Every structure is written in C-alpha cells, then in structure tokens.
Amino acid sequence: MDSSALQLDQARSLLRQAGVALPAAHDPPTAQEVQAIIDGLCLLSQRDALTGLPNRRAFEARARQELDRASRAGETPLLLLVDLDHFKMVNDRHGHAAGDAVLRTVAQALQRSVRPMDTVARLGGEEFAVLLPHVSPPRAAALAERVRAAVAAEPVTLPDGRLLPVTASVGGALAPPWVRTNLEHWLERADRQLYAAKAGGRNRVSLEGVAHTEVSAEEKNWLLGWMDGDGRMIADAAEAEPDVT
Numbered sequence: 001m002d003s004s005a006l007q008l009d010q011a012r013s014l015l016r017q018a019g020v021a022l023p024a025a026h027d028p029p030t031a032q033e034v035q036a037i038i039d040g041l042c043l044l045s046q047r048d049a050l051t052g053l054p055n056r057r058a059f060e061a062r063a064r065q066e067l068d069r070a071s072r073a074g075e076t077p078l079l080l081l082v083d084l085d086h087f088k089m090v091n092d093r094h095g096h097a098a099g100d101a102v103l104r105t106v107a108q109a110l111q112r113s114v115r116p117m118d119t120v121a122r123l124g125g126e127e128f129a130v131l132l133p134h135v136s137p138p139r140a141a142a143l144a145e146r147v148r149a150a151v152a153a154e155p156v157t158l159p160d161g162r163l164l165p166v167t168a169s170v171g172g173a174l175a176p177p178w179v180r181t182n183l184e185h186w187l188e189r190a191d192r193q194l195y196a197a198k199a200g201g202r203n204r205v206s207l208e209g210v211a212h213t214e215v216s217a218e219e220k221n222w223l224l225g226w227m228d229g230d231g232r233m234i235a236d237a238a239e240a241e242p243d244v245t
C-alpha cells in the first residue's frame with residue numbers, strides 16, 4: 001500500500017472515531033468521498049476533542065470576523081474569558097477522568113447560559129471563551145454574571161457518582177466601535193480582568209470599565225465612515241444607519 005492510501009485510511013478511521021459520517025469507501029476513492037474526507041478533517045481541525053466546542057483556532061477566526069463585522073455595524077461585542085478555579089486540585093484529588101468530566105459539564109453549562117448566536121469555545125486546559133456579538137454595554141455585567149452563575153450552579157457528577165462543586169472566574173472586555181482594538185489586544189484586556197477576578201478571590205466577574213457608553217450622532221457617523229475629514233456626509237447616514245440599541 002502506498003503512503004497516500006495509508007493516509008487516506010488513517011483519515012477515514014479518524015473521522016469514523018469522531019462520529020463523522022462518510023460515504024462508502026472505494027479504491028480509488030470517489031471525488032465525493034475525497035470531498036467528504038476533506039470537509040470532515042476541516043471540521044475536526046476546528047473542534048476541541050474533549051468537549052466538542054470550537055477550539056482556539058476556530059475561536060480566533062470567529063472573533064476576528066466578529067470584530068470586523070461589529071465595528072462596521074456600529075455594534076459592541078463582549079469577550080469573556082472563563083477559567084475554572086483550583087482545577088489542578090480536581091485532577092490531583094479525583095483523577096484526570098474526573099477533571100475531564102468537569103470540563104465537559106462546564107462546556108455544556110456555558111453553552112446553555114448564552115444565546116445560540118453567541119460562541120463558546122475551549123481555548124485550552126481549563127480556559128474557555130465566550131463571545132457575545134451584540135451587547136448593550138450596560139447589560140454586560142449581568143450577562144457575565146449569568147455565565148459565572150451557570151458554572152457554579154451545576155455541580156459535576158464524578159465517574160464514581162459523587163457530586164463535585166465547581167466555580168469559575170470570569171474576566172471580560174467590550175469592544176465598542178469607538179475603541180479601536182485587534183483580537184490580541186482584546187484578549188489581553190479580558191485576560192487582565194480574569195487575573196483581577198482570580199486575585200479578588202475567584203468565583204467572580206471582573207469587567208473592564210467602558211469610558212464612554214454613548215456617542216453622539218456626529219461621532220457615530222465619523223466612526224462608521226459617513227463623514228469625511230471636513231465633516232461632509234459621504235453617504236446618507238439616515239438610510240445607512242444600522243439598528244443600534
């Protein structure tokens with residue numbers, strides 16, 4: 001068997017193990033099967049194997065798109081970093097399988113705590129991210145608190161049947177259109193808040209303060225590119241204005 005056939009077999013078995021349905025195998029493979037294998041591998045490369053959530057790679061791609069979209073639409077997305085508290089102790093006391101069960105339960109609790117349009121991802125280890133595309137800044141603290149509370153409300157059933165309470169610390173930062181940011185900077189800002197939540201005692205939320213939650217219509221036009229440098233309208237703002245709440 002040549003090495004490409006071997007790799008194809010490995011890809012088939014990887015995908016089958018991951019529960020991805022494939023058409024019947026042929027030798028040589030049909031174009032339809034090759035396409036299904038490529039699609040399946042793309043899917044797997046974006047998914048965290050333990051929790052089934054989007055992994056860091058998928059999250060970063062989504063978050064970059066979201067920053068771009070939100071700044072053009074004049075919307076404010078919220079990024080939350082969620083890090084389990086004292087997770088090393090769970091592994092040390094109850095074993096790695098228990099730790100894995102905790103990560104799976106937390107992943108589900110996080111997903112249930114937000115809307116389907118929001119993204120929950122596992123960035124690695126015991127750290128998750130939640131991306132909420134369109135948030136009214138005054139509501140951000142309540143949303144972050146809901147995410148924190150969802151983790152704390154769900155004790156994990158260990159493989160031996162015992163219940164284990166779990167908490168998480170949450171750090172968050174908004175990306176309003178009037179604050180220029182890129183993903184690296186946004187993650188750094190949220191991470192600083194996560195650090196503050198840990199330092200403040202854990203099982204709590206820390207959100208970066210937003211200097212201005214309101215912009216004037218003139219500033220908004222500027223930011224969305226409807227005025228030129230001399231203050232002349234480039235397009236009809238009234239027609240083009242998105243529905244910003």
Ligand SMILES: Nc1nc2c(ncn2[C@@H]2O[C@H](COP(=O)(O)OP(=O)(O)OP(=O)(O)O)[C@@H](O)[C@H]2O)c(=O)[nH]1
Pocket residue numbers: 050083084085086087088089091095096097098099100103124125126198202
């Ligand atoms: N079971 C399991 N453990 C993991 C996995 N990934 C990372 N870990 C463990 O997560 C633990 C993280 O420990 P620390 O970084 O010290 O964090 P912590 O104990 O949660 O402490 P604080 O964050 O300060 O509250 C380590 O013990 C890692 O081995 C995984 O996929 N499964």
